Amino acid sequence: MTCHGHNVPVTEATAAPNALGPSPDPDLRLGAVVQSDGTTFTVWAPAAERVELALIDQQGGQRNLDLAHMGEYWTGFVAGVGHGQRYGYRVHGPFDPTHGLRFNPAKLLLDPYARAVDGELDFASPLIYDSSEGDSAGHVPVGVVVASSEPPPPISRPVPWTETVIYELHTKGFTKLHPDVPEHQRGTYAGLAHPSVISYLVDLGVTSVELLPIHHFLTEPAIAARGLPNYWGYNTLNYFAPHAPFSSSGSLGEQVAEFKAMVAAFHAAGIEVILDVVYNHTAEGGFDGPTLSFRGLDNRAYYRLTQGGTMYDVTGTGNSVDTSHPQVRRLVMDSLRYWVEEMGVDGFRFDLAVTLIRNERHEVDTVGHPFLAEVAADPVLGRVKLISEPWDVGNFGYQVGNFGTPWSEWNGKYRDSVRDIWRTSSYGVQDLAYRLSGSSDLYGDDGRYPYASINFVTAHDGFTLRDLVSYDHKHNELNREDNRDGTDDNRSWNCGFEGETDDPGVVALRKRQMANLMATLVLSTGVPMITAGDECGRTQHGNNNPYCQDNETSWFDWSLPGVWSDHFALTKKLLALRAAHPTLRQWHYFSGQPVVPGGRKDLSWIAPHGGEMTEADWHDGNLRTIGMFLAGDAIRGTDADGNVPVDNSFLLALNATAETRDVVVPDASWAPAYEVVLDTSSSGATEVVAGAVVPLAPRCLVLLRAL
Template sequence: MRAALAHRLEPGRPGPLGTQLRDGGVNFAVASNDAEAMELCVFDAGGSRELRRLRLHGPNTGVFHGFLPEAGEGLVYGLRAHGPYRPEEGLRFNSNKLLLDPFAREIVGRFRWDDLHHGYQLGHPAGSRSFDARDNAASALKARVRSPLDEAPGLSSRPRVTAAQRVLYELHVRGFSMQLPGLPEALRGRIAALAHPLAIGHFRRLGVTTLSLLPLHYSLAEAHLARQGLPNYWGYNTLGFFCLDPRFGAPGADARQRDIEMRETVQALHEAGIEVLLDVVFNHTAESDEHGPTISFRGLDNRGWYRLPADDRSRYENLSGCGNTLDLRQASPQRLVMDALRHAMLAWGVDGFRFDLASVLGRGDHGFDPQATLFAALRQDPLLGEAILIAEPWDGAPGGYQLGRFPGAFREWNDRFRDAVRGLWLGRPVTRGEFARRFTASSDLFQHAQRSPLASVNFLTAHDGFTLADLVSHSRKHNHANGEDNRDGHDHELCANFGAEGASEDPAIIDTRRRVRRAMLATLLLAQGTPMLCAGDELGNSQGGNNNAYCQDNPTGWLDWETTQGDDVDLVAGLCALRRTHPLLRHPRWFVENPHEAGDAGVLWLSAHGRAMRIEDWHDADEHALACQIVAGDGPAQSLLILFNPDAQPRRFVLPAGRWQRLLDTATPCRSQLAGDVLSGIASKLAPTGVAPSESGYLAPAHSLTLLRGLDAAPETRP
């Protein structure tokens, strides 16, 4: 290629960052506030031989840039940054280390942990303040120039799912598909597996509307995992924010082919009425702390990318718990986030994002700021302003727990819902008042700044922690396979084994676990807010008590479809159908005290004796059962009654006056019509019209949730 043999670069333009194919060549732009010079290193097609080093022009307002005439798609390149090496000042330039462009659209090579990739000498008495003069170009990761794809067709065919209809389903692409019965072997573990009729059929059978995919970006396994031969299966260790990880595409596929596979999968899901969200990790990078390798960001502009403590700038602020923290107060990280999100929407057609450890995104000079610059940028962006945004509202450092404080466009994972629901059904200390607040969308956290109940993303389990089957089968974690002597993972996760640790053949224990599991699923899907299921919980999937299977790319971390609990799949399908059929179960506004006067919906909490809960009832530690009556005041009279009996014995509930129809009893096996109808075969009139509350009642089975519908008016169905 003639351009690769050029001796100088033309000045080019300082943007966009990364590469741009234009005017018969390639424009390069690299941001660095502290570098004194920047070189473009051109390699052969395989990335093994360096052909030429060309000095970029600039810096121009912190950007080095250059134009390479007659170069084109497929050009392989790396960067060398020149500047001072003074780690105590946060300066770590080492031109002996080839650096990956942070805005690379394709990454060439395979990273292997080697001392050569560190900017300092491992084992040197000066530690990470020493200097390594060896060149690592032969084995370093490199970038390949790629032309952008046209706008993804899925972007204009997004499903018409309203916020109130949304039911999230969190899954790992490999974990979901590796053992899916009937799936062609060539699709297992790939993004395209989600577009197969078997997968789409399962999503539609359940009634979920929105997939939340664990990270798909190019990531690395941490050094301690690599030493043990383990992968970072979950992928929360990103290096390439514009590239899909090769493990999710067809073997031997290039970046463009993976991009096409992704966008076609999203389009197929959209045609089935299913939205797609990506889990994105902008709180840290794969370079880790001061003992980590120099791969990209650290060598280009250490102080411009990372948060460094004022008292020792040779170290890193570790707000993420992963070694470093991107400094999102600064221009380069902010631009990377915005560009990467736009790329995911434009190239792949996704509908939105779940932000890992999202409190980092709003960390300013004095802690978390809901008005942080990045949040404002997201809000005003014409494209991203329409995206679904979900925050994990905490990070790994003091002051990082910010549940309820994110700006209005965000929805937030609500771990207090998780703990309250587990506490009630597992017999752990939780007041009925705490449970009632969480079941009705946590108004104490979200009823401000025009936020709606739907801002609360309710969940029982997620990728991180016990599966639903395991949290009712184990009283402690079993993470020995992770190679950390069972020290990793949450030590105090709310769980209970109900009489035996792990699998049991005792019919009574099996029955209790089943009842509790089903009652919790019903609580999740009947609660106000936005529900999120963890893939596999509807199957009874187990990880053998491992509550941190982040490095288990094997049957431990994959869904076990062979142990499918058919009744639980039907239960979830029926619950989603009930949620669709009864708008009171997904009310988009906060409940009011006097629904008929206000012309809206309200809720009344009742004791098992049928009276309104009083102050002393809320604080009665010996009572656990309670009932929730939801009443509509904005149309024909409607009423739903939910009975919660977490006790180990049946409990009689006194019902409000009127006729009631049972729609659901979680203790009873049931089948769903899976066509928008309520559960079939279990409806029964329980109390005749006009019977006084004291004379009517219902015996709720042990460990059960029961849903009743008032028969004074027909239920209203809305789309």
């Protein structure tokens, strides 16, 4: 083994550094870069005094080589090393935790830029902590050298925001019980790419899958001590490596190829792949957590610290990544570009995104934070979808509506408003009207469009749709936290009985409420996000926080689409209506101006008396019956093919009360008659004439198409 360019024999690392030569790559590409005759290793550790590269064989044996110091970087070329080589770093320097310094060469560190990760964390070993002087090798995951390969083919037709329907799913849980997927592929990237799985999604009508975290993650030691795993994956160890346990083919780079094949399969079916990414914290936990990667390379740079060197936590996990530091931002940006350019993904949903826009004083900066500027200016990220979860748990952490372009946002206010109206707990219909029409109060004042609102009623975090109408209270006992975990603010209603029941009246009401919630979601202006299984009655038995339930509580039950065929058919019909009618998925906000002189407007709010809503109606706190008229000849902009669409007009009417409400259909200046295309009460009516008095059934939603 020789130093590149110097032909000097390399010796084993000793107490006196014997450095490798400088990297031949003038740009100092971070990570392990495979070349024709070897691999260049480069890591950023500006405060380190010495950095060793540890090459690890399959029996756990190590060969340690010293890297050359070049400014803030440590780098070296190792001949004869290539794809599949396992490796880590040992970093020397002062250990002074009160000043944020956590260097400890006894801890084998994972390269933050590793393209694959192999091995598991030994939760029971004290050697993973700085409090132990012993060597952590053999007890921690390590990096794997991965050679470059072709990215997946891009999707043939990128999905415009106006046509986007997001389906949030868990890579393992979605296929773990799928009868058509070969057993060894269930719960893996290959399982998710199975034709039966993809055809189900195509048939349902979704356009984009949003995968819960697939960056390589770990279970927290405290959770492992309770005998449970981190199932959801919001505990990232590495931002470049696909989670190895989701691979059916191996963990020495095979996970990269398998992930790319999965993306290619989705793209071939016209479905986008969006990743839920967790750049706000890492798996190293709090001050007393394990030293696995970032902490041992530069604790002061990667993490937000207090004056005393302890973690400044705005994520609730023990640490918070500090994107006010330029090199940390580089890590995030390099990771994002890698997943787009090399792994082929089509967008990202940023978990606790507010943490990423806190400045060096830990204050939220929605205007001038360099992370926002860098994302907005990046040509690679400019072609993918960017979605923020616009909150964290720190001071001023709730920032719904404040991210600006080019961001879309999880609209938590939409979720709360829609849940409240259908459980009869809203104050009137004012807030609901904003949510139905795209939330212009949140996104219309900063140059954004209705697609900035990612509308959702449920998500992985909380009740499923079925549980939302079946439980008033969380039932998280299986999590072994004495039911203290998970939110108590569920805004749910059990329809009169807590939990499952055979009472036909309760069951019928629950199904209608599920239909109302799904119809409201899909027919609202903005981008709908459906949680996997909500189309077919998936239940978590009242657990609103099953982050640690890697079992039937969380896995998708593939018998349900048949058992709940009526609700599946309703969801499929709703998505087909949305896809067919641009009136129901508008690009621009409504102006409220007439499209016919003296006649109907592009958007009109219809009161039960048949006329437009008055000031008194808007301030009636007991009003929970409303109509929404959308003019099909008022669509602004062009469709994906550059044509100006002309469509039907629609009247959406909902009655969220427990009583029948007589409503007056608008007069003939709006439309002479309407066809009933959807009625969650199944009243049987098929056509309604202008000016007619119609009894709107209790707790129902009706969609009428103007004739």
